[in-house]
Amino acid sequence: MTTFLCNIKQMRKISLYIFTFCLILCAFAANGQNLTDMRLNEIVVKNTNGYLDDYGNRSAWVELFNTSYGTVDVAGCFLTDDPDNLKKYKIPKGDVLTKIKPRQHLLFYADNEPDKGTFHLNFAIDSTTTYIALVNADGKQILDELTFQAHKVPENLSYGRKVDGIGFTKPAGFFSRSWLISKYEKEANGDPGWTVLSKVTPQSANVIDNKESKLIRLKERDPHGGIMAVTAMSVVFSALIILYFLFRLVAARNIKMEEAKKQASAAAEAPVEAKQNxxxxxxxxxxxxxxxxxxxxxxxxxxxxxxxxxxxxxxxxxxxxxxxxxxxxxxxxxxxxxxxxxx
Amino acid sequence: MILIGLLFIYLAVTKDWEPMLLVPIGFGIVIGNIPLFPGLQVGVYEEGSVLNILYQGVRQGFYPPLIFLGIGAMTDFSALISNPKLLLIGAAAQFGIFGAYAIALAMGFAPNEAGAIGIIGGADGPTAIFLSSRLAPDLMGAIAVSAYSYMALVPVIQPPIMRLMTTKKERLIRMKKPRQVSQTEKKIFPIVGFLLTAFIVPSGLPLLGMLFFGNLLKESGVTRRLANTASGPLIDIVTILIGITVGCSTQADKFLQLKSIGIFALGAFSFVIATFAGVLFVKIFNLFLKDENKINPLIGNAGVSAVPDSARVSNNVGLEYDKTNYLLMHAMGPNVAGVIGSAVAAGILLGFLS
Known part of the structure; x- marks a missing residue:
C-alpha cells in the first residue's frame, strides 16, 4: 500500500512537471492576432513630388502595417507626435477602411487637416518632429513608437523599416521580441530595423519577398533534394524518437503502478475468493x-x-x-x- | 475521363477496392466531366456554384483536418503505446515521401510541386489533399486521385516487396504479446503527442491538432457522444464531400496532361520506397534487439498510413507462412505511427516550400 501511495505521489509530481513545461512552452509561443501586431512602418516627412492624397494634395504621411495573419481594426486607436499627449488623434470608428487585412498597410496623411476625413491627422509631420506613436484605444498602451530626427530624412524619400514589421518596437505583448531588449540598448545603438529607404512604397511592402525566388533559391542550393530529405527525415525521426522515450518512461511508471495496484486488490479480495471458491x-x-x-x-x-x-x-x-x-x-x-x- | 470515373465505380463495386473513396471520387469524375455551357454557375470552377462552394473545403483545405478528427476519434493507439518503438517504423516509412520528392525534382518539377507529389508516399489521402491545396493547387486533382488509387492498391503493391525483402525465417518471427495499456496512458497520449509534435512542426498544426483532439474525445471517456459523431456521421459526411469534389475537380482539360502521368508514376514509386524503407528499417532495427523482442519485418510495410489496409496486408502475408501468427495488432502500431509521421512530414514540407 505504501508503494502504491508513493507511486501516486510520484505520478502527480511528474504530471506537475509536464504541466509546468507545457505552460512555459505555451507562454513563449503565445502570439495573439490583435492590435499589438500593428506597427509603424514607413514615414515621409517632405513630400513635394511623391504620393498624392485623395484630394490631390501632397503631404507627409505615416504608414501602419498589420504584421499578423488576421484582419485588425485600428478604429478607436490613437496616433500622436507628442509623448506627453498620447490621445492626440483618435482614429474614428465606423469607417470600414480602418480594418487592415492580414499583412497589409494603411496610410495616414499628417497634414493637420482632420476635417478632410478619417485618414487625415490633426498634426503635421515636419523637420521638427522627433516622435511618432500608435497608441491603443485605452490611450495608455503604446503599441509602437518611433523616436527619430525628421530633418535627417531627405526630401521625397521615406524613413521606414528595412523589412515590413521587423525591428525594435515598444513592447506591447507580454512576450514580444523587443521585451528582451533594454531601452538603454535601443537608445544607445539606434534602431537597426529602420533606415532611409531607397524607394518610397506607400500602401505596399518596403521589400518585396518574392515567393518564387525563394523556391528557385531552394532548387539551386539543393538541386537533388538530398538536404531537404535528410533534414526532414531528421525532424520526423526526432519527433517520434522523443515521443518514444517519453512513452517508455510513462509505460515503465505505469507498469509499476499496476503491479502495486494488483497486489493491493489481491490482498483485499483474498477472503472472498476463498469463501466462494x-x-x-x-x-x-x-x-x-x-x-x-x-x-x-x-x-x-x-x-x-x-x-x-x-x-x-x-x-x-x-x-x-x-x-x-x-x-x-x-x-x-x-x-x-x-x-x-x-x- | 468519364470512362475513368466509371472504371473507379466498377472497381469499387465489383472488386471492393476502397469503395468508400472510389465510389464518390468516380462519380465526381463523371459529374465534373459532363460538358456544360460556361456561365451557368454549375461547374466546380465557377464561382458561386454549389459545387464550387463544396469544393472550397478542398481548395481551402478544411476537409482534411475534419477527416483527421474522425480518424483520431476512431483510432486506438494502444498497440503503439504498448510498444513505443514501433513509432520508429512509422518514421522510416516516410522515406517514400522524400524519395519521391527527390525524383520529382530530377524530373523537372518545381520544389513546391515535388513536395506535393512526394506526399502521395505517405499513403494518406487527406494529407495529400491538404498539402497539394497549399503547395500546388493545379496538381491537386491528379495528386488526390493518385493517392487514393494507390491506397486502394496497397494489397497489390506491397506484398511482392515484402516478400522480396525478407527471408522465410524472418517472416516466421513471433512477436511478444503486447501488454495491456491503461486508460490513463491512453488519455495522456493525445495530449503529450500533440504538444510534442506540434511544437516541433507547428506547420502541421491543423492535421496533428485534429488527429490528437479526436483521439482525446475517444479516450477521455467523458465525451462519448462527440467521439461517436466525429468518428461516425461527421467523417462520413466529409468523406462524401471530399470524394465528390475531388472527383469533380479532375476535368479532362486540367487532368489529361503529361504531368498527370508523371504524378501517377511518382506516386507508385513513392509507395514502393515507403514499403521498402519500412521493411528494411525493421531488419536493421532487429540487429540491435534481443531475440525475444525481435520485430517481424512483415509489419514494416505498415509504416505508411493507409489505415488499416497496410496492417491487414502485414497480417495476411504473415498468415501465408504461419497460420497461427497473427500480426494485425502488432502492425497497427506502425500503421497509426505512420499517420502521425505523414502529418509531421506534411508540416515540414509546408514549412519549407510554402
Missing amino acids: VNVTVNADPQEYTDEEIAAAIVMAIHLESENEQVHDVESNILTFKQIYSPWGNKALIMKQTPSINR
Whole structure:
C-alpha cells in the first residue's frame, strides 16, 4: 500500500512537471492576432513630388502595417507626435477602411487637416518632429513608437523599416521580441530595423519577398533534394524518437503502478475468493468502491449466473456485467447531470 | 475521363477496392466531366456554384483536418503505446515521401510541386489533399486521385516487396504479446503527442491538432457522444464531400496532361520506397534487439498510413507462412505511427516550400 501511495505521489509530481513545461512552452509561443501586431512602418516627412492624397494634395504621411495573419481594426486607436499627449488623434470608428487585412498597410496623411476625413491627422509631420506613436484605444498602451530626427530624412524619400514589421518596437505583448531588449540598448545603438529607404512604397511592402525566388533559391542550393530529405527525415525521426522515450518512461511508471495496484486488490479480495471458491477478478478501483459494494456486486453476479439469465459475457471463470440499456442513464434523454451520491 | 470515373465505380463495386473513396471520387469524375455551357454557375470552377462552394473545403483545405478528427476519434493507439518503438517504423516509412520528392525534382518539377507529389508516399489521402491545396493547387486533382488509387492498391503493391525483402525465417518471427495499456496512458497520449509534435512542426498544426483532439474525445471517456459523431456521421459526411469534389475537380482539360502521368508514376514509386524503407528499417532495427523482442519485418510495410489496409496486408502475408501468427495488432502500431509521421512530414514540407 505504501508503494502504491508513493507511486501516486510520484505520478502527480511528474504530471506537475509536464504541466509546468507545457505552460512555459505555451507562454513563449503565445502570439495573439490583435492590435499589438500593428506597427509603424514607413514615414515621409517632405513630400513635394511623391504620393498624392485623395484630394490631390501632397503631404507627409505615416504608414501602419498589420504584421499578423488576421484582419485588425485600428478604429478607436490613437496616433500622436507628442509623448506627453498620447490621445492626440483618435482614429474614428465606423469607417470600414480602418480594418487592415492580414499583412497589409494603411496610410495616414499628417497634414493637420482632420476635417478632410478619417485618414487625415490633426498634426503635421515636419523637420521638427522627433516622435511618432500608435497608441491603443485605452490611450495608455503604446503599441509602437518611433523616436527619430525628421530633418535627417531627405526630401521625397521615406524613413521606414528595412523589412515590413521587423525591428525594435515598444513592447506591447507580454512576450514580444523587443521585451528582451533594454531601452538603454535601443537608445544607445539606434534602431537597426529602420533606415532611409531607397524607394518610397506607400500602401505596399518596403521589400518585396518574392515567393518564387525563394523556391528557385531552394532548387539551386539543393538541386537533388538530398538536404531537404535528410533534414526532414531528421525532424520526423526526432519527433517520434522523443515521443518514444517519453512513452517508455510513462509505460515503465505505469507498469509499476499496476503491479502495486494488483497486489493491493489481491490482498483485499483474498477472503472472498476463498469463501466462494470461484476465481473472481474485480476490475474496479478499490479506492472507488466500498467493500460492501464489491461484495454485493459479486453476490449478485453469482446469483444471476446460477439463475442462468444470460447476463454475463461468455468467459470462463470471469464474471462480468453486461451493460443493459436504461433510459435513466441516457444522456440524450435527461440532458442534465446525473445526481451522484456523496459518500 | 468519364470512362475513368466509371472504371473507379466498377472497381469499387465489383472488386471492393476502397469503395468508400472510389465510389464518390468516380462519380465526381463523371459529374465534373459532363460538358456544360460556361456561365451557368454549375461547374466546380465557377464561382458561386454549389459545387464550387463544396469544393472550397478542398481548395481551402478544411476537409482534411475534419477527416483527421474522425480518424483520431476512431483510432486506438494502444498497440503503439504498448510498444513505443514501433513509432520508429512509422518514421522510416516516410522515406517514400522524400524519395519521391527527390525524383520529382530530377524530373523537372518545381520544389513546391515535388513536395506535393512526394506526399502521395505517405499513403494518406487527406494529407495529400491538404498539402497539394497549399503547395500546388493545379496538381491537386491528379495528386488526390493518385493517392487514393494507390491506397486502394496497397494489397497489390506491397506484398511482392515484402516478400522480396525478407527471408522465410524472418517472416516466421513471433512477436511478444503486447501488454495491456491503461486508460490513463491512453488519455495522456493525445495530449503529450500533440504538444510534442506540434511544437516541433507547428506547420502541421491543423492535421496533428485534429488527429490528437479526436483521439482525446475517444479516450477521455467523458465525451462519448462527440467521439461517436466525429468518428461516425461527421467523417462520413466529409468523406462524401471530399470524394465528390475531388472527383469533380479532375476535368479532362486540367487532368489529361503529361504531368498527370508523371504524378501517377511518382506516386507508385513513392509507395514502393515507403514499403521498402519500412521493411528494411525493421531488419536493421532487429540487429540491435534481443531475440525475444525481435520485430517481424512483415509489419514494416505498415509504416505508411493507409489505415488499416497496410496492417491487414502485414497480417495476411504473415498468415501465408504461419497460420497461427497473427500480426494485425502488432502492425497497427506502425500503421497509426505512420499517420502521425505523414502529418509531421506534411508540416515540414509546408514549412519549407510554402
